[in-house]
Amino acid sequence: YPLLGSVRASAQMLSYEAAFSLGILGVLIQAGTLSTRTIVQDQAWVNVGSIVREWYWLPALVPFVIFLIAATAETNHPPFDLVEAEQELVGGFHTEYTGIRFAIFFLAEFMNVITMSAIAVTLFLGGPSGPSLGFVAGDNVLNVWVMPMVWFLVKVLALLFASVWVRASLPRMRYDRLMSLGWKWLIEIAILWVLVTATVQVATVEHW
Numbered sequence: 001y002p003l004l005g006s007v008r009a010s011a012q013m014l015s016y017e018a019a020f021s022l023g024i025l026g027v028l029i030q031a032g033t034l035s036t037r038t039i040v041q042d043q044a045w046v047n048v049g050s051i052v053r054e055w056y057w058l059p060a061l062v063p064f065v066i067f068l069i070a071a072t073a074e075t076n077h078p079p080f081d082l083v084e085a086e087q088e089l090v091g092g093f094h095t096e097y098t099g100i101r102f103a104i105f106f107l108a109e110f111m112n113v114i115t116m117s118a119i120a121v122t123l124f125l126g127g128p129s130g131p132s133l134g135f136v137a138g139d140n141v142l143n144v145w146v147m148p149m150v151w152f153l154v155k156v157l158a159l160l161f162a163s164v165w166v167r168a169s170l171p172r173m174r175y176d177r178l179m180s181l182g183w184k185w186l187i188e189i190a191i192l193w194v195l196v197t198a199t200v201q202v203a204t205v206e207h208w
Contacts, residue, residue, distance in 0.1 A: 008082050008175070012073060015182035020070035022190035026063030027056050027123045029197045040127035050129075057124045062193045064124045066186055068159075071116040073182070076109065077163060079170040082178060117159035121152060128152040 031039045043055045057064050073080040097105065121127060128148030173181070202208075 009076070012076070012080065012082065012178065012182075015179055016070040016073040016186070019066055019182060019186035019190050020074055022187065022194055023063040023067035023070060024123065025194055026060045026066075026190070026197055029194065029201055030056055030060050032201070036122055036127075040122060040129065043126035043129050045126065045129040045131060051126075055124070055126045055129075060124060060197070062189065063197075064120070066190050066193075067120060067124070069181075070186060071120065072163065072166070073178070075112040075116055077113055078167040079173050080178060081172060082175055113163055114156065114160065117156045117163070118152075120159060121155040125155050130154075 027039065028034060031042055033039065039056075044050070046054070052058055076082075128151050130147065130151030132143040132147050
């Protein structure tokens, strides 16, 4: 049974790694740089309309959705938790560990979810970009340091809330459908969107 769980984990990771990378590639083509600092600066908050015009969640909407689905699968989060699948497989740490050791396994999994949410916020949702405090004049500590951290934390918590909502709402997928979703849908859609994004960028530069 542990060997079967390892095979499932490897197959799931390899299947969704390509879609995950192509989702990120959509943002990189949109931004024209590999620098996350520049990507965040390009999504800087100007006014409420900048959420639509500048943040990449809308121009890179398809990669955003693909990234979230692939990240959920990469972190073995429900409904893609077939690696553990407690009702079907007896995972090694479910039977061999208790107490704090058992908790550390789940803590590591949820830390992966937090990391993926932070990456999604940085690439698609403007990072720490957000409105500053209007009643505080100038570039002071609150507007320059405190509010960006607050906005980044709020966005990460929103994605974490959505992940918990998905966990409680959707049943575990059947394994063949899990593979079909990754290979027959996500990868193909991601490749097509990368081609469309590249064409739009070239057309913009060439003034077509």
